[in-house]
Amino acid sequence: MTSFTNSEAYQVIWHIRRLFRLLAARSDEHISDLGVTSADRAVLEFLYPEHAFTVPELAVRYRVTRQHVQVTVNRLLKRGLVEQRPNPRHLRSKLIRLTSRGRKLFETILGRDQEAVTALFGGLPAGCVETTHNTLRTLLERLEGDPQ
Amino acid sequence: MTSFTNSEAYQVIWHIRRLFRLLAARSDEHISDLGVTSADRAVLEFLYPEHAFTVPELAVRYRVTRQHVQVTVNRLLKRGLVEQRPNPRHLRSKLIRLTSRGRKLFETILGRDQEAVTALFGGLPAGCVETTHNTLRTLLERLEGDPQ
DNA sequence: GAATAATGACAATCTAATTGTCATATTAGG
DNA sequence: CCTAATATGACAATTAGATTGTCATTATTC
Structure with missing residues (x-):
């Protein structure tokens, strides 16, 4: 018997939605002068600091279409923020990783x-932040682990 | 001296972003057969169960332009999900509220x-959900209260 | 080695949202 | 009470992020 109300759980969802919109607006202000869109930013975030993924892998992680990620990655390649590396597991599909410029920018x-x-x-209070962090991580794992 | 790490706080933000995308996808699946877009849904949510706002008021609450809300509300009016009521404080700008059909649909x-x-x-654990709820609400209040 | 699947590229489209504009109605100040 | 300033609704054009569909090519698997 869990004793939180459904409405409390529901409000968590609702707050996440509202927070996202506010944070996105705030965050875009922060980075707009760097010429980085939120799609760019998401990819940089996945690659930071030393991760290497193929475009299709990034798409799976980011839960968007590979076509969309492709366009974003191509833009970042052109700007020299990411680079291609040989992929031992796939000849054609290169691994994408940050260049030092990209890493610096993301920092x-x-x-x-x-x-x-x-x-x-x-x-x-520190405890609140920690608890929130853990709860959200759990929700995230559940949602990601069960991709419908 | 707060003792949560910055990275912990940052992860909360990061989780909110990821959760939003996953929840939005999930939620849209739920309601797409009802012919309700997420913009429709947001407006319905603000009006539920018995709230009445003008279009500009809704725009302020939802933090989008009044023009955008106007279009959404017009669509909902046409579908009979919301209705206009006389506004004691403004002759031209009617109060928008749910019709019983709209309320039923939102339920x-x-x-x-x-x-x-x-x-x-x-x-x-119930405590986690409650703490998370309260923490997110606080963040929301801070962001909303200080609209840059 | 042939059949199947994955990749990159490109085009068209979609949705939520923005900015800009206009006429008109409303409110507030003198 | 009248005027100036403001708010509202309507409409158009545009943007950003993303989707779907398609195609040629390259890899992988059987």
């Missing part, structure tokens, strides 16, 4: 975010 | 969501 993004995050979370 | 949506939510949250 700039991270730094700005962290500032904002620090301000946003300031004064919250 | 269907709610019901489906609740099922999914129950499945998703099943087995989580």
Whole structure:
């Protein structure tokens, strides 16, 4: 017998939706001057700091179509923020990873975010943040593990 | 001295982003057969169960442009899911509220969501959900209260 | 070695949302 | 009470992120 109400759980969902919109708006302000779109940013985030994935792999992780990721990755390649590396498991589909420029740029993004995050979370009891983190991670794992 | 790490706080943000995308996809599957878009849904959610707002008021709440809400509300009006009521504070700008059909429809949506939510949250300790709820609400209030 | 599947590229389309504009109605100030 | 400033609704064009569909080519598997 869990004793949280359905409405409480539902509100968590609702808050996630609202927070996303507000955070996205805030975050875009932070990084718009860097010429990085939120799609770019998502890919950079998956690759940071030293991960290497193929385009189709990124698409699976990001849960979008490979075509969409392809366009984003091509844009990042052109800007020299990511690079292709030989893929031992697949001759044609190269591994994508950050260049040092890309890593540096994403660290700039991270730094700005962290500032904002620090301000946003300031004064919250540590336990709350930890519990929230763990709860959200659990939800995420459940949703990701069961991709309908 | 708060003792959560910045990275922990940052992960909360990151999780919110990922959860939003997964939840949105999941939620859209639930309601797509009802002919309700996510914009429709957001408006219905604001009006449920008995709230009445003008279009500009809804736009402020939803943090989108009034033009966008206008289009959505017009669509809902045409479908008979919301209705206009005289506004004591403004002659021209009517109050929008749910019709009984709209309320019923949104309850269907709610019901489906609740099922999914129950499945998703099943087995989580009640305290975690409550703490998460409160933490997210606080973040939301901070972001909403300080609209840049 | 042939059949099947995966990849990259490209085009068209979609949806949620934005910005800009206009006429008109409404409100608030003098 | 009248005028100036503002708010509203309607409409058009555009944007961004993403989808679906298609095609040629390359890999993988049987």
